[in-house]
Amino acid sequence: MTDDALDPQAAPVWHLTEEEEHHDHSGGSPTVLGFWIYLMSDALIFASLFAMFGVVSTAYAGGPVPHEIFDLKLVAINTGLLLASSITFGEAMPHMEAGRVGPVRFWLAITGLLGAGFIGIELYEFAHLIGENAGPDRSAFLSAFFTLVGTHGAHVTIGLIWLVTMLIQLGMHGLNPATKRRLICLSMFWHFLDIIWIGVFTFVYLYGVIR
Amino acid sequence: MSTPHHEPAGHGGNGHPAGHGGNGHRIGSVLAIILTVIPFWLVMSGPTLSPAWTAAIIFAFAIVQIIVHVAFFLHLDTRSEGGWTLLSFLFTAVIVILTIGGSIWVMYHLNTNMMPMPTEMGGGH
Numbered sequence: 001m002t003d004d005a006l007d008p009q010a011a012p013v014w015h016l017t018e019e020e021e022h023h024d025h026s027g028g029s030p031t032v033l034g035f036w037i038y039l040m041s042d043a044l045i046f047a048s049l050f051a052m053f054g055v056v057s058t059a060y061a062g063g064p065v066p067h068e069i070f071d072l073k074l075v076a077i078n079t080g081l082l083l084a085s086s087i088t089f090g091e092a093m094p095h096m097e098a099g100r101v102g103p104v105r106f107w108l109a110i111t112g113l114l115g116a117g118f119i120g121i122e123l124y125e126f127a128h129l130i131g132e133n134a135g136p137d138r139s140a141f142l143s144a145f146f147t148l149v150g151t152h153g154a155h156v157t158i159g160l161i162w163l164v165t166m167l168i169q170l171g172m173h174g175l176n177p178a179t180k181r182r183l184i185c186l187s188m189f190w191h192f193l194d195i196i197w198i199g200v201f202t203f204v205y206l207y208g209v210i211r
Numbered sequence: 212m213s214t215p216h217h218e219p220a221g222h223g224g225n226g227h228p229a230g231h232g233g234n235g236h237r238i239g240s241v242l243a244i245i246l247t248v249i250p251f252w253l254v255m256s257g258p259t260l261s262p263a264w265t266a267a268i269i270f271a272f273a274i275v276q277i278i279v280h281v282a283f284f285l286h287l288d289t290r291s292e293g294g295w296t297l298l299s300f301l302f303t304a305v306i307v308i309l310t311i312g313g314s315i316w317v318m319y320h321l322n323t324n325m326m327p328m329p330t331e332m333g334g335g336h
Contacts, residue, residue, distance in 0.1 A: 024319035051314035
């Protein structure tokens, strides 16, 4: 661009050309940056939920305390499932860039199964807590716990729906700029949820048990 | 904080923000597993350290693991999207730290200063 402007023989160009975007692997759209900014705004939602949890995390109201109700083995399994799903999603992406639709669908399906396992265990944990009279109505601590962990779980559930949608779209349309762009956004969303989970298992579960 | 972004592994792919180079992803995966296993082991193996030290260590591991995930899985570096992803990330990180740290700090001191109240008020609550 600069060369064009300095070259007297070239016609002057008074606007930004879109030449750069044709080399862009994201399908040449500002979607990736926009989606990144959405993720940052979502991080602010989680920040407010973490702050709320931190403020009332010892307001037990005479009810159960963390080390009585948290089963760290279950949390460790869940953490492993979500981390593994993040890793398997990462395995799909080089295949996407190479245009191999089969391996992409395979790794996406594995990721989806791991994510479904995570949600299944989390729902089991919630049902177990509510059955033990440790539901969200028991204390401020438990209200904040269910709100924070539940909001994360809702995100993962939406990610799963998105993932199934992508499996169907890949089956119908294969890899084209549109499906690639959506896959890149979904991969960012999925990794982002794993990052939020680092905060959850450290701050809510591990720190809750030792305090 | 910007140190991990300059490691060559982060540029292992095609240099695109969401481009997934296999090498960086593998390194990130191994680091993430190690950084997850150690805090769980520390807490689940029983009281080897004082609670304060354990807490300090697991929070340090969490912060390092978040940086590893952002650098190796989300492929954030100084060049992607002309630096706008890094700038928006750092801005968000500041707001997140202020929101969480500030809320807990302020409410902790508020609780401490309110401490004498419940004893005087008895069953007022």
